[in-house]
Amino acid sequence: MIARLRIFGIPKPNNVSTKTYLNTAACGLLDEGALQQTNAFYQAMLTESSTASEIVRDKRIPEIRENLASFLGASASEIAFVPNFSYALNCIVQALKGTEKVLLFKTDYPSVYEPFRINNFDITWIEVEADGFTINTDVLKEKLLQEKIDLLVISHVQWLSGFKLNLVDIGTFCKKHKIIFIVDATQSLGAIEINMGDIHADVLIASNYKWMNAGFGTGVMYMSESFMQGYPPVIGGNNSYTIKDGIRQYVPSVRSFEPGHTNLHALLILDATVQFKRAKGVAAIEAHNRQLTQQLLDNVPDDLLVGPKTLENRSSIVYLKADKQLQDYLTENNIVVTRLDSMVRVSMHFYNTPADVAVLTDCLKAYRIH
Template identity: 40%
Template sequence: MSIYFNTASCGLISEQSADTSVLLYEKFSQNASEASNDWQQRYYWSLKSQIASFIHCNINYIAFIPNMSYGINMIIQSLKGNEKILLYEKDFPSLNQPFENNHFNITYVKDTNDFEIQLEDIEILLKRNSIDIVAISQVQFKTGFNLDILQLSRLCKQYNTWLIIDGTQSLGALELNFDCNAPDVFIASNYKWMNAGYGTGILFMNDEFISQFPPVISGNHSSSLVQEHPDAPINLYEPGHINMHGLAILETELKRKKEISIEKIEQHNLELTHYFLENIKELPLGLVGNYNMENRSSIVSIYNDKNLSSYLSQNGIVITDRFGLIRFSFHYYNTKDELDQLISILKD
C-alpha cells in the first residue's frame, strides 16, 4: 500500500469525480449532441460563476483554457515584443521558456539559499531596469517557496508594472482573493491542487491588461461568446470547443473543496507541513529553506541522497525525485498518521 505525497506533480481525483466523468461519456455514447448542449446550458456559466466566487473576482475576468502553457503562450502573442520582462531564474520552464523563445528583453531575479525570493531584490530590478512585466509563480514547483503576491501586486502597481502569476501550484491549496490588489493576470492548470485531471486550466485577466493587450486569437466559440457578452473580451481566449469532460471533473472537485472550505484545506496542509518540518529537524537531511513556516507552502524539498529516493519508493512513499531534490507535497487527503509513517521511514 503506497502513501501519496505527490500532489505537486499530479493531484488525486476523487471516486466521485471518476464517476462523474464516466457518466458524462455514457451520455455521449447515447446522444452526443444532446449531451453536449445539455452540459453547456446547465454547467458552463454556473462553473464560471463558481470559479469567480472561489477566487473572489468578477465572472467577466474568467476564461477556461486547456492548461497554463496554452494561456501564457497566447498572452505572449498579444504583447508588442519590446516589453522588458522580469522572471525568476529557476521558475517552471513552461512559464519562462515562452518569453525566452520569443527573444524578449529579460532580467532574472535570483534567490537566496536556493529558496527565498526577496521582494526587495525584485524592487531593485523594477527600478533599475524599468521592467514592464513581471511573470512569476506564486508557489515555486521545486522548493515550495510561497511568494506574497498581495505585496508583489502592490509593488508592481507602484512602479506601473504588469504582473502575471502562474498559480498552478497554489490554486486549490491556498486561499485566493482577487477582490483587491490582484495580479493583472493569473493562470493555472487544474491537474495538481485542484485535483481535476489533465486538460483544463483557469485564466483570470483584469480589464486594464486586456485593454492594453487585446487577444489576437479567435474562433467560432469565442466570437459567439463575445457577441453575447461584449463586456467579457477574455472569452476570446476560448476559440474552440471546451473540454466538457475535464470541466465536469473540475466542477465536482470544486464543490468538494467548497464543502470542506479552502480556508480549512490551507490550514490543514500547512499544519501537516509544520509537523513534518518539526519532526525532521534532528535528522541528517538537507532541507531546502529554513525550518520555520515563513513563505512556506505545503511543498517541502530536501537534497537527494543517492539511495534515499529509492529507499522511499521501496517503502511505498510516492514523491518526486527531480533536479537533485526529493519533493514531498501534502494535500487535504493526507493525514498525520501518514506523515508519522514517512518520518519513521526517514529515521530508519
C-alpha cells in the same frame, strides 16, 4: 503500518491502501465520487452525443464559470477555461507588443519563462538565494524599479523549492508602480486561498491537475478588464463571438482565449472539485496542509532540509537533500514522492494525515540509522 490513502476524506479501496501518497506537486488525486458523477456525461454520449454535449456546453459551463469566478473572488466575465497554463501564456505573449521589459525568476518553471526567451523579449533575471530556497522580494522590487520593468511574470509557489511569494505585497507594489503582474498559480490554486480583489494581479493562470485535483486537460485564467483593454487578444474562434443586435459578431473578450470544443468532461470534474473546496473552505485546507508541513519540519533531520526550518514563505511542498538510494528506499516502502536532481520533493494536501507524514519521517530515520 502504512497510512491509508484518503480522497476527500473517504478511505480508498484496499488495493491502494498500502500507498502513502505525498506527491500532489506532481499530480493531484482524483475523487471517485466526482468521477462517477461526471462519467454520467460520457454515458449519455453513447446514445445522444449532440444533446448531451449541448446541455453541458449551454447550461453547465456558464454555471461552472460562475462557480469558479466566485471561488477566485472575480467576475465570470474575467474567467476563461484554457487547456493548460502553457497554452494561455503563449497566447498572451502574442498579444504583447514585444518591446516590454520583463522580470523573470531564473529557476522558475520553464513554461513561465520560455515564451519570453523564445520571442526575444528584453529579460532581467532574478536569482534564488544561496540557501536554494529564498526569493529576496526586496531585491525583486528594487530590480523592478531600477530596470524600469514593464512586466513581472512569476510563479506563486516555486516548483523547485516550495517557496511561496506574498502575492498581496507584490501585487500591491506592482499596481502602485504600474507594472503588469502575471502569476502562475499551478502549484497553489486549490491549496492556498487566492482572492483576485486582494492580489491585484493582471493575469492569473493555473493548470488544474495538481492542487485543484481536477485531472488533465483544463486550466483556468483570470484576466483583468484593464489588461484586456490594453492588450486585446490576437487569437480567436467560435467562443469569441456573441449575439449583438440579433447578429453574430466577433467581440474580443477573455473568452477569445478559449479554444473551441473545450474538455467538457474535465470541466465537470473541475466543478466538482471547486464545490468541494468551497464547502470545505480553502482556508481550512491551507491550515491543514500547514499543520502537516510543520510536523514534517519538526521531525526531518536538519541537514536533509532545503531552506529554513520555519513555515515562513513555505507552501506544503518541502524539498529534502537526497540521493537515488534514499528515493529507492522510500519507493520500496510504498511512499510516493518525486526525485529531482539531488533532492526529493514531498508535497502534502488535504487528503493526507499526520500518520502519512509519520510514515515518511520514520522511514527517513530508519534510513539514516542503517
